Amino acid sequence: MVVTPPVQWARFSRRDGGEGFGTIDADGVVVHEGDMFESPAPSGERVALADLELLAPTQPTKIVGLWNNLRAATQKFAWSTPSEPLYFIKPTSSVLAPGATVRRPSSYQGRIVYEGELGVVIGRRCVDVAIDDVDDVVFGYTCVNDVTALDLITEDESFAQWTRAKGFDTFAPLGPVIATGVDPDDLHVTTLVGGKPRQDYDVSDMIFSPRQLVSLVSRGMTLMPGDVIACGTSLGVMPMRPGVRIDVRIDGIGVLSNELGVETPADGAS
Numbered sequence: 001m002v003v004t005p006p007v008q009w010a011r012f013s014r015r016d017g018g019e020g021f022g023t024i025d026a027d028g029v030v031v032h033e034g035d036m037f038e039s040p041a042p043s044g045e046r047v048a049l050a051d052l053e054l055l056a057p058t059q060p061t062k063i064v065g066l067w068n069n070l071r072a073a074t075q076k077f078a079w080s081t082p083s084e085p086l087y088f089i090k091p092t093s094s095v096l097a098p099g100a101t102v103r104r105p106s107s108y109q110g111r112i113v114y115e116g117e118l119g120v121v122i123g124r125r126c127v128d129v130a131i132d133d134v135d136d137v138v139f140g141y142t143c144v145n146d147v148t149a150l151d152l153i154t155e156d157e158s159f160a161q162w163t164r165a166k167g168f169d170t171f172a173p174l175g176p177v178i179a180t181g182v183d184p185d186d187l188h189v190t191t192l193v194g195g196k197p198r199q200d201y202d203v204s205d206m207i208f209s210p211r212q213l214v215s216l217v218s219r220g221m222t223l224m225p226g227d228v229i230a231c232g233t234s235l236g237v238m239p240m241r242p243g244v245r246i247d248v249r250i251d252g253i254g255v256l257s258n259e260l261g262v263e264t265p266a267d268g269a270s
Contacts, residue, residue, distance in 0.1 A: 004180060004183040005181050006052045006180065006182055006212060006252065007023050007179070007180045007251075008177075008178070008254070009021065009022070009023055009024075009036060009057060009060075009177055009179075009180065010023075010024055010029060010054055010055075010176065010179045011036075011054070011055040011056065011057050011091040011178045012029065012047075012053060012054055013052065013053045013054055014052060015023040015052070015053070018241065019055065021036050021040070022042075022047075024049070024081045024136055024165060024177060025063065025128075026048060028047055028049050029046065029047050029052060029240070031043045031044075031045040031046065031047060031079065031093035034135060035225075036139075036158070037124070037139055037226060038118070041191060044085060044260070046182055053099075054098050054175060054177075055097045056097045056098070056173075056174040056175055057121075057174060057176070057177050057178045058098065058142070058174065059092070059095070059225040059226055060224075060227045061092065061226065061227055062090070062092065062227055063089065063091075063094070063119075063135065063172055063220075063226075063227070063228045063229075063237075064088075064089060064217050064228070064229045064230070065087060065088050065089070065090055065229075066085055066086065066087050066088075066208070066213065066228070066230060066232035067086045067087065067088065067118075067130065067232055068072055068082055068086050068207075068215075068230060069082075069085065069086075069206050069207050069231060069232030070201060070205050070206055070207070070232055070234040070235075071171070071205050071206075072201060073136060074207070076149075076235060077107045078237075079145050081207060085208050085213055085216050087217065088166060089167075089172065090146075090160040090166050090167050090249075091167050091170050094166070094167050094168060094169060094172035096170050096174070096258060097169070097173070098143055098173065098174075098245060098256055098257060099257055100170070100173070100258060101144075101170070101259060102147055102170045102173065102240065102258055102259065102260045103168075103169060103170045103231065104260065104261065104263060105168045105169075108149050108152065108168075110149060110150065110151030110152065111149075111150045112147060112148070112149055112239060112240050112260060113143055113147070113150045113237050113239050114145050114146050114148070114187055114237065114238070114246045115145065115148060115233035115237055116133070116144075116191030116230055116233060116246075116248035117143075117144040117145070117146040117232060117233050117248070118142075118184065118189055118203055118210065118216055118230075118231045119141065119142040119143065119174060119228045119230050119231070120138055120141060120184070120206060120213065120228065120231065121137060121138070121140050121141065121178050121183035121228055121231040122138045122139060122223045122227040122228075122229075123137060123138055123139025123140070124136070124154055125223070125224055125225060126218055126222070126223050127219075127220070127222045127223065128200070128219055128220070129215050129218040129223075129269075130202075130215065131211060131212065134211040134215055136228040137177060137223070137224070138211075138212065139180065140163075140178040140179050140180035140181075140182070141179050141180075141184055141210070141250075141253060142175060142177065142178045142179070142245060142253060143174070143176070143249070143250050143255070144172065144230040144248070144256070145172075145246060145248050145250040145256060145258060146171075146230050146233065147165065147172065147240070148165050148167075148171070149168060149171075150165065150239075152164055153165045166263075169247075170251050173248075173256055174228065174256070175254075176255065177254055179252055179254075182236060182252045182253070183207070184201070184209070184210040184211070185203055185209060186201055186203070186204075186212075187202075187203045187234075187239055187250055187251070187253075188200075188201070188202050188203070188250065188251060189201055189209070189234070189237065189248070189249075190250075191201075191247070192243075193227045193238065193244060193246055194245060194258065195247075197247075198236040199233065199234060199235065199236035199237070200236070205234065210229070210231055213229050213231060214229060217229055227263050240259070242260050242262040242263055243260070243261075243262045244259055244260070245257055245258070245259045246259060246260075
């Protein structure tokens with residue numbers, strides 16, 4: 001693996017209109033031109049973070065989410081250890097920016113849970129990636145909140161509804177940045193609810209490591225630049241409460257903060 005200096009990439013919208021991307025440093029954002037995933041070049045412009053609103057750091061063609069990939073959860077719930085990654089797809093319409101509000105779907109009144117996770121961001125179009133080549137196709141890593149309408153998964157006894165439960169609009173907060181030059185195996189994920197830690201786990205507890213996931217998921221499935229693999233979550237998943245901030249924190253990447261919107265009475269209700 002080639003070691004490169006850590007860099008944080010972000011997408012943003014300007015207060016006066018327009019979108020862009022660049023790298024974050026102590027003095028703000030160094031604006032870049034071109035394609036974030038293919039030879040981006042500094043434009044010579046620097047903008048203060050206070051003058052920008054961060055967007056989701058990538059616009060994926062798909063998000064691949066893992067289930068049952070942490071040993072601690074597998075042991076506690078007596079799940080069998082999978083021999084292959086168990087995954088689902090979240091649509092692009094579920095992507096949400098840092099700080100934006102998760103919306104409850106009008107068709108669902110059950111539990112909505114958070115799941116703090118590490119996300120792998122693909123940097124090059126790839127398929128059937130050998131494990132030794134994974135670092136060549138990965139751009140970097142981000143934080144993910146894999147929001148889930150929990151009660152929908154088993155609502156129909158004949159068919160587990162993973163895509164429906166996890167694919168609603170706003171159910172995939174990403175960010176705040178994509179960090180390059182970090183070793184995913186050394187990362188630690190913490191999820192805080194209203195400032196109190198509820199999830200606290202090492203990436204090293206994963207059954208399939210982030211690099212293994214890229215190789216295994218890419219078997220016969222083309223991964224595109226910007227696509228995200230959400231590596232799965234551990235113990236501590238709980239329902240989100242309206243207005244209570246959820247922080248997914250990964251040192252070296254940052255803190256992804258979102259909250260479930262405060263529900264308002266339906267028309268005619270008191």
